[in-house]
Amino acid sequence: MVGARRSGDLGSKAHGTSGSKAHGASGSKARGASGSKARAELRSKAGGDLRSKARVRRRRPLKRHVQLDLLAKPKRRRRPGSRPVGRPPKGARAGSPHKARPTLSARHPVHVVLRVVAELGRLRKRGVWKAMRWATLCAAKREDFRIIHASLQNNHIHLLVEANNQVALSRGMQGFQISAAKLINAAVSVKRAVRRRGQVFADRFHEEIITTPRQARNALSYVLNNWRKHREDRDGIARSWLVDPFSSGAGFSGWKELAGRDVMWRLPETYEGLIVWFPRTWLLSEGWRRHGLIGCTEVPSAATKVRVAATALR
Numbered sequence: 001m002v003g004a005r006r007s008g009d010l011g012s013k014a015h016g017t018s019g020s021k022a023h024g025a026s027g028s029k030a031r032g033a034s035g036s037k038a039r040a041e042l043r044s045k046a047g048g049d050l051r052s053k054a055r056v057r058r059r060r061p062l063k064r065h066v067q068l069d070l071l072a073k074p075k076r077r078r079r080p081g082s083r084p085v086g087r088p089p090k091g092a093r094a095g096s097p098h099k100a101r102p103t104l105s106a107r108h109p110v111h112v113v114l115r116v117v118a119e120l121g122r123l124r125k126r127g128v129w130k131a132m133r134w135a136t137l138c139a140a141k142r143e144d145f146r147i148i149h150a151s152l153q154n155n156h157i158h159l160l161v162e163a164n165n166q167v168a169l170s171r172g173m174q175g176f177q178i179s180a181a182k183l184i185n186a187a188v189s190v191k192r193a194v195r196r197r198g199q200v201f202a203d204r205f206h207e208e209i210i211t212t213p214r215q216a217r218n219a220l221s222y223v224l225n226n227w228r229k230h231r232e233d234r235d236g237i238a239r240s241w242l243v244d245p246f247s248s249g250a251g252f253s254g255w256k257e258l259a260g261r262d263v264m265w266r267l268p269e270t271y272e273g274l275i276v277w278f279p280r281t282w283l284l285s286e287g288w289r290r291h292g293l294i295g296c297t298e299v300p301s302a303a304t305k306v307r308v309a310a311t312a313l314r
Helices: 002-058 126-139 166-188 213-224 236-240 287-291 302-313
Strands: 110-115 145-152 156-163 206-209
Touching (some): 110 213, 213 287
Antiparallel strands (some): 145 156
8 A cells, every 4th residue: 555655646746747847838839839920920910011011102103214415405484574584683784695706707897895893993094094005015916806996984995806707806805804904903003002813804895796887987986985975074184185095096097177187196295005906997997987087076875865855856
């Protein structure tokens, strides 16, 4: 009995230990399997959500990329009633438009206008005049570009030039502007502590090609008598002058006051004029004379204003 009891005890112990171990192992395996299944289900759900989102995103229409031409000009359209398209002017007035220069023939002279920056002040000074004279001397070295007449006003310069072609005009004006800018900066810096450097001309030069004798005469009168248009002839000693001393008018032989005379104006010994060429084109040498000589007291644009006023009174 003792042996049987012991064997029973041993059996029960063995059964208990083996049963508990088996039950613990099976329980842990079941919990592990259920946890792995839950994690797999979460992963599948998350993956399904991501795949569904990706599918939704792929359903959007793809943008079509268009190859742009770098040389093509953008189309700029103006709406009715809106302001004009384009870059606004930097100052109070617009500068010369950046358009292609017209084709120039050697038989046609050109009226050129150069406007200077406001920092320079008045240009009608003796120092600036000497700088202008040296600039015309530098430009006179070229034969394909010739300055025929010039006048110096308060804030701009008028030139009547001849050139073989448009390239010669551009190169000649470029050289003249560089020389004039350096010399004018040096002239206005005489009474300053620091020499002035930087921009002199506010914009690219404006040009008007002369093609007819009447246009040539008007251009000559406008350039040589431009000081009367700006009323520079009404101040001080200038009232006694017939010809603008800040121009090449002293060497012009087409004045009415010189008709029938063999001599030119009598100039002071200290006066130094501009270095200019004699005209080679027919328009500036002979053609303009068909419409009469130019008077020293003519005011440019005055006849046009009188004509417009008379038309308005009718």
